[in-house]
Amino acid sequence: MDSLAAATAESFRLLFSGDEALWVIIFTSFSVSVKAILLAVPVAFVVAFLLAHLRYPGRRTMVAGFNAMQSIPAVVVGLTVYLVFSRSGPLGDLKLLFTHTSMVVGQVLLSFPLLVALSHAAFQAADRRVWETSVTLGATPQRAFLTLIHEVRFGLVAAVIAGFGRIIAEVGCSMMVGGNILGYTRNIPTAIALETTKGEFAQAIALGMVLLTLALLLNGLLAFIQGRGVMSS
């Protein structure tokens, strides 16, 4: 009990004394996940819009596919990216394994189905008159699409928050394709896993507090945004 209390006290000291090793890990986590979400979101929105507003054979199967892909374990995505980027893999010559880039690719693949599924729901719930009104007032399809995004922004922001929440806290993919290299690819979840196995709980608790705070903030933001959405509908 005493050692747990000591570790907790030490974790606070690490957090608030600006411990460089700890903050590099936090920075790596945010850097990789923000890049991944920025890359995934525009494509996911376009795919979700096309799934919601166009009628073509196989559309419902694709929607079901994206819904099903949400439950693919992160470690399986990590394994796939690992095999693709490993020396004998199809993209092995790029030498991207155990780099930020491979971590970003893994997180894009992880977040993409979730982003598509949730933003598809938002686009599908949109009033058909948004598109028609934009077009009849002279908007190009691109402009009408941006108007539609604005009208369903609460649902889309909720999708982005959920997608970011999924990748910032995942361990399996980052561990496999990042390699957990100190000062380079070690991020919050992989650092927590490693420090815990070493019995070094202080850093693990400090990073856990960062993740918990982030989770609370994201959920609070989500609740606030969903509230705004209901009020304005």
Place this chain on the structure above:
Amino acid sequence: MSEIIRYSGLRKSVHGRLLLDVAALEIHEQTCVALSGRNGVGKSTLLRIIAGLESPDSVTVSYQGQTMSWRRARRKMRTHVIYLHQSPYLFDSSVTDNIAYGLRCKKLSLREISRRVSEAMDWAGIGHLQLRNARELSGGERQRVAFARARILSPRVLLLDEPTANMDSEARVQTYRMIKRLKDDGVSILLATHEFHTVAHLCDSHLSLQGGILQQQAVGTESADLKVIPYG
């Protein structure tokens, strides 16, 4: 009055049922035409096709005497024809932003947009609403914003889908006044309604849609004893 658009051989099926079989429909300059018919008869579908929001199964379109493909006609219509839904959709932003929307699409200068928006708001008598979110407005106010938003683009044809449905009598009178003023400004109006007698005073002619076929009716008669003339 010269002809703006002419649709010939317009056919549209929905779920395998022939909904519209219009031999000919002409829209002339500065006229107000009522399009009547029971609910579900296809009035809105016809207006949506004219606006280019839906595609017919077959049609021949001529714009100012020039016959053109449906694809090209649809582009023309999106420039010159504006369709107002039965319940107009206002974007989740200020009244000013809503009215300026079409001008922003045309990429006019901010100064020009500002000048024309304030003129349109004066026209519709909604200057006092300019900073309000359009979603917070009453039904009558929303309709006035929608009319101002359409008028600011100087359309040649305005398609109104049951513009006074679910309105109280005061809002109806205001809407009729705006339709009359738009007509006086030179806008051609095609107005769908299932109660022709309520808009008879505004209209130059009356088309009735029955069983997918458009028929010219004599203006000034009640729907019960309409004089039916095959149209087109």
